[in-house]
Ligand code: HEC
């Protein structure tokens with residue numbers, strides 16, 4: 026338990042280094058569509074599409090009026106454009122960007138709405154409660170609190 030802060034510090038230090046030193050870390054292609062980056066990066070980091078299957082992104086885009094208790098207001102054309110981008114780059118889109126260790130846990134008809142409930146995520150993030158209560162972290166979905174390079178696709182351990 027006591028070694029956890031050291032892990033975070035190590036993760037932050039690694040993430041701050043130039044790309045060349047990331048050989049051991051995990052790279053997950055970040056959102057490279059400007060509209061998606063802007064709209065879906067307003068309240069939290071724009072999550073890389075490879076973390077969820079296409080049907081999850083479609084479900085999330087369909088239910089924007091009740092998005093985890095928030096309402097995301099968006100013109101229909103923009104929603105359609107963002108959905109097309111997310112589905113086209115999803116974990117099951119066959120682009121090679123998907124995360125096989127995450128997709129493995131998704132049932133063939135499963136429509137997960139959260140990355141942070143995937144067993145692959147939970148296994149890598151089995152931290153004590155007080156870590157999640159840290160005011161700098163607050164919620165599991167706050168990737169950048171620990172992965173300072175997350176926005177560029179780096180999830181170093
Ligand atoms: C108005 C603020 C807001 C906007 C804009 C927004 N979200 Fe969210 N989103 C939230 C909140 C609040 C949560 C829940 C965070 C939590 O519980 O930690 C969330 C959670 C999520 C999660 C689940 C994260 C997890 O726990 O794995 C996904 C996926 C997601 N949002 C996708 C999107 C997408 C795609 C867009 C763009 C269309 C978007 N969000 C735009 C507020 C927003």
Ligand code: HEC
Nearest residue numbers: 032033050051140149162165166167168170171180181182
């Ligand atoms: C409280 C800090 C914290 C938060 C918040 C957090 N992570 Fe992590 N994450 C870590 C640490 C530390 C590790 C390394 C775990 C290990 O080595 O056992 C890790 C590992 C990972 C890995 C595996 C890296 C590898 O090399 O296999 C991925 C992918 C990942 N995190 C994604 C995410 C995503 C996506 C989010 C947000 C939805 C997130 N993390 C939020 C601390 C965090």
